[in-house]
Amino acid sequence: MIKTEEKTCLNYVNGRWKSSSNGETKTNLNPADTNDVVGVVQKSTLEDVDEAVAAAKEAKTAWRKLSGDARGKYLYKVANILESRLDEVAETLTREMGKTLPEAKGETARGVAILRYYAGEGLREVGNVIPSTDNQALQYTNRTPLGVVGVITPWNFPVAIPIWKMAPALIYGNTVVIKPATEASVTCAKVIDCFAEAGLPEGVVNMVSGKGSVIGQRIAEHPDVNGITFTGSNQTGRHLGQIALARGAKYQLEMGGKNPVIVADDADLDLAVQATISGGLSSTGQKCTATSRVIVQSAVYDAFKAKLINKIEELNVGNGLSSENWMGPCANESQLEKVLYYIEKGKEEGATLLTGGNRLTDDEHKDGYFVEPTVFENVTNDMAISQEEIFGPVLGLIKVDTFEEAMKLANDTEFGLSAAVFTENIRKMLAFIDDIEAGLVRVNYETAGVELQAPFGGMKNSSSHSREQGRAAIEFFTSIKTVFIK
Numbered sequence: 001m002i003k004t005e006e007k008t009c010l011n012y013v014n015g016r017w018k019s020s021s022n023g024e025t026k027t028n029l030n031p032a033d034t035n036d037v038v039g040v041v042q043k044s045t046l047e048d049v050d051e052a053v054a055a056a057k058e059a060k061t062a063w064r065k066l067s068g069d070a071r072g073k074y075l076y077k078v079a080n081i082l083e084s085r086l087d088e089v090a091e092t093l094t095r096e097m098g099k100t101l102p103e104a105k106g107e108t109a110r111g112v113a114i115l116r117y118y119a120g121e122g123l124r125e126v127g128n129v130i131p132s133t134d135n136q137a138l139q140y141t142n143r144t145p146l147g148v149v150g151v152i153t154p155w156n157f158p159v160a161i162p163i164w165k166m167a168p169a170l171i172y173g174n175t176v177v178i179k180p181a182t183e184a185s186v187t188c189a190k191v192i193d194c195f196a197e198a199g200l201p202e203g204v205v206n207m208v209s210g211k212g213s214v215i216g217q218r219i220a221e222h223p224d225v226n227g228i229t230f231t232g233s234n235q236t237g238r239h240l241g242q243i244a245l246a247r248g249a250k251y252q253l254e255m256g257g258k259n260p261v262i263v264a265d266d267a268d269l270d271l272a273v274q275a276t277i278s279g280g281l282s283s284t285g286q287k288c289t290a291t292s293r294v295i296v297q298s299a300v301y302d303a304f305k306a307k308l309i310n311k312i313e314e315l316n317v318g319n320g321l322s323s324e325n326w327m328g329p330c331a332n333e334s335q336l337e338k339v340l341y342y343i344e345k346g347k348e349e350g351a352t353l354l355t356g357g358n359r360l361t362d363d364e365h366k367d368g369y370f371v372e373p374t375v376f377e378n379v380t381n382d383m384a385i386s387q388e389e390i391f392g393p394v395l396g397l398i399k400v401d402t403f404e405e406a407m408k409l410a411n412d413t414e415f416g417l418s419a420a421v422f423t424e425n426i427r428k429m430l431a432f433i434d435d436i437e438a439g440l441v442r443v444n445y446e447t448a449g450v451e452l453q454a455p456f457g458g459m460k461n462s463s464s465h466s467r468e469q470g471r472a473a474i475e476f477f478t479s480i481k482t483v484f485i486k
């Protein structure tokens with residue numbers, strides 16, 4: 001195993017690494033072991049943002065005028081560099097954010113694949129020829145980049161999310177200023193270093209780390225930032241959307257979820273159990289696509305519950321660097337507090353704790369933010385634990401008699417990101433696909449884990465209704481020009 005070292009990470013502006021203009025820094029600690037210093041990141045200033053935006057603005061015309069093929073070649077290069085550093089980047093990710101090493105390696109490999117997918121976009125067709133009413137004219141559509149794109153990312157996928165926003169932004173001809181989540185800025189700096197080593201022209205990619213309410217806010221407000229792409233909480237997303245709307249910038253928000261799984265009375269229970277655990281508890285439940293409400297028909301409720309609890313009680317929780325452990329810590333102290341708050345809230349509201357519910361404080365866990373995987377039953381859909389995003393390893397079992405009742409509860413939420421059904425019955429599958437209010441619809445598969453080549457995004461309050469990833473990304477990162485030639 002490569003042991004990554006504590007490192008001071010600088011901002012990356014106009015092709016150079018530099019300290020924040022006030023010299024202030026923040027130290028990032030390992031959430032599995034707070035004695036382990038992962039790195040030191042810049043607490044940047046408004047001037048640092050302005051400098052990065054100016055660099056991106058200066059670079060945008062030359063970058064737009066390159067062929068898609070030329071931009072794609074840079075992305076292939078970044079992919080190869082990231083692949084060659086996969087172990088180091090993944091280990092930093094695990095140390096900084098806590099997910100297990102296999103998950104971190106999987107995420108980094110996904111970053112490589114996303115870069116290659118979008119590199120290939122540089123050679124794919126753009127636009128349509130549209131018949132004109134004038135038989136002497138040629139009418140067609142073309143695409144033009146937005147210009148400078150501000151990228152504001154969360155800590156839960158510190159490699160994949162920056163890449164799935166930056167790679168399409170770049171291939172479609174935009175330049176980028178990214179502000180990574182403070183908690184994950186060391187990992188993001190390692191990703192940006194791959195772009196730096198690939199030799200992209202100065203100013204095309206810029207990274208400024210620092211407080212969201214200062215640096216993120218400035219990016220959103222900056223008149224020279226033409227588009228803002230964000231993943232994170234609903235509160236911050238809505239705030240950024242309002243800022244962007246007020247000044248006429250394009251914006252894209254991917255936010256929370258309260259994702260249901262329906263276990264129908266004819267489901268393959270072993271499959272449903274495995275998918276509920278993977279979808280709900282991997283990455284310590286810290287995915288916007290994580291399963292949190294498990295709606296089970298009464299005919300199979302007891303059998304499903306017994307199998308689920310049995311499997312969950314076998315899971316090892318601990319430092320994600322050890323192959324012994326299946327689940328790591330919460331990513332930071334405030335996440336831990338949030339999870340413990342909702343566990344208490346669930347008890348107060350009358351839900352019954354079936355397993356878990358505690359912070360782990362024994363010798364192995366005392367220096368980290370570990371919490372037991374937790375399952376409640378006697379949960380009703382109006383409880384806070386059924387309606388509010390916990391972002392932790394907490395599942396609520398809801399018992400229903402009929403499939404129709406399950407569907408009704410599954411949709412009874414402000415969110416609409418992902419949802420899954422477990423059934424062998426084609427009528428139930430079709431009813432689910434047709435009636436579920438979610439952007440990502442899974443049949444006999446977990447709610448989490450998106451495919452990079454397919455559109456991803458939510459309905460209702462989970463998103464701004466745009467889609468990321470796959471070819472769908474072109475809709476956000478470009479504008480259509482309709483051309484008429486006579």
Ligand SMILES: NC(=O)C1=CN([C@@H]2O[C@H](COP(=O)(O)OP(=O)(O)OC[C@H]3O[C@@H](n4cnc5c(N)ncnc54)[C@H](OP(=O)(O)O)[C@@H]3O)[C@@H](O)[C@H]2O)C=CC1
Nearest residue numbers: 153154180181182211212213216217232233236255288391
């Ligand atoms: N949908 C998802 O994938 C995610 C959802 N969440 C949800 O959000 C909750 C809180 O997590 P948290 O990290 O606070 O999420 P935030 O939404 O606050 O953070 C996401 C990103 O936005 C930045 N940010 C914060 N405030 C502002 C602002 N006023 N203007 C511009 N940018 C800002 C953050 O910077 P900084 O790091 O400096 O705060 C970070 O880069 C979680 O418990 C979870 O429920 C969180 C992460 C991902």
Ligand SMILES: O=C(O)CCC(=O)C(=O)O
Nearest residue numbers: 286287288289448449450
């Ligand atoms: O489930 C996934 O693969 C993606 C989840 C995600 O986008 C998120 O948690 O922000």
